[in-house]
Amino acid sequence: MSSPWPSSSRTQQPLFGAFNGFESTGAMTWLRQWVASPAGRRMGLEPIPDEPVHPRRLRRTLSVEMAARPGGLLATKVHFKHLQVATSEGYAGRPGGAEAFFHHEWKKEEAKEKLKRTVEAYRQFEQGQMPAGPGADALLASFRAVEKELADHEPGPAKVVTDRQIELLLKKKASVLHLSAANYCWFEDPAKALCLKLAGTRSAAAPLTGLCDSSRCPQATPPLIVHRSIWQTTAANGVVLLASPRIGPAEKARLRAEHERSMRVLEEIDTAAGKAG
Known part of the structure; x- marks a missing residue:
């Protein structure tokens, strides 16, 4: 063939x-x-x-x-x-x-959300609800600077300060805000970020929120209203797990440290709320 x-x-x-x-x-x-x-x-x-x-x-x-x-x-x-x-x-x-367009869109929405949360924190400050955590002092300094600038430019008693004016003054501060599951990270100086120190890297464009310890980091603040319930739930879960006989001593040592951390954060939040009252 x-x-x-x-x-x-x-x-x-x-x-x-x-x-x-x-x-x-x-x-x-x-x-x-x-x-x-x-x-x-x-x-x-x-x-x-x-x-x-x-x-x-x-x-x-x-x-x-x-x-x-x-x-x-x-x-x-x-x-x-x-x-x-x-x-x-x-x-x-x-x-x-498509990827670049999506990235641009979510960055735009993220910036809007950051600015919104920063303005909310400033409004809480105006009402006497002080931020908690090691990063509270730096945040309060920024808020007081904004408050002073608004007061210096106020022409008379009839002046009404709008959110837009506050947004313009807080835009730079909002740009360094990173929203985490249980705290706000004001990532202005990588050298001060505790998460980067724990990871062994001192230079990064963003924090490692998975390693965040807002009770010790000088750039983190746990908000009063938004995140207290999260820390309360974490502390309550820690009590249950520590009482369980099925968990070994080594794991209980780690859980005990996490529980103490949650209680420290709750104490700071409640102390700040007491000062506000």
Whole structure:
């Protein structure tokens, strides 16, 4: 039985014949004329430069033009039969487009939330609810500076201080705020961050919140209202676990340290709340 594949002596010619490009067939000339015509201008197409064009370049240009339109990125994915939008983003000259857009959006929302929480903390300060924790003194200094600046610019008794004015003054302070599960971290100086010292690194762009000990870190403050219930639950769970006979001595030693830490934080919060009262 003879082989279905041609022998080597019969494979000297290309399988699909010679490819002479668009220029030789006249297709590119027709496309240039159509894009420059009123129909092409009506669709917002730029004239095609009078220089050699190959299919890969045409495919890239087409993807860029399609992606620039509303919903065009998805249309590019469908038209070019891409399996993933990331491929279409690459063709459209937007590598990581969806990821970058999402990152920008959540950073924007995070900044808004940080500013909101900072203003809330300042409003609590105005009402006499002082922040707790080792970082309270630095935070109070910032709040008093804002209070003084507002007082210096107050023209008369009818002046009403709005949240917008406070936001502008607290924007810089809010930018260093990192929201943790049970405390606020005002990460202004990496050299003072206890979490970085525990991890053995002194230079970082953000704190390691998983290692945070807000009862000892000079840049952390456990808020009065938002986080007290979290520390109370942690302390209550610690009592239950320490009373369990199933937990070994080594683990109980660790749990006892965690329980003492929770009680210290609760004491600081209650002390600050007592001062406010």
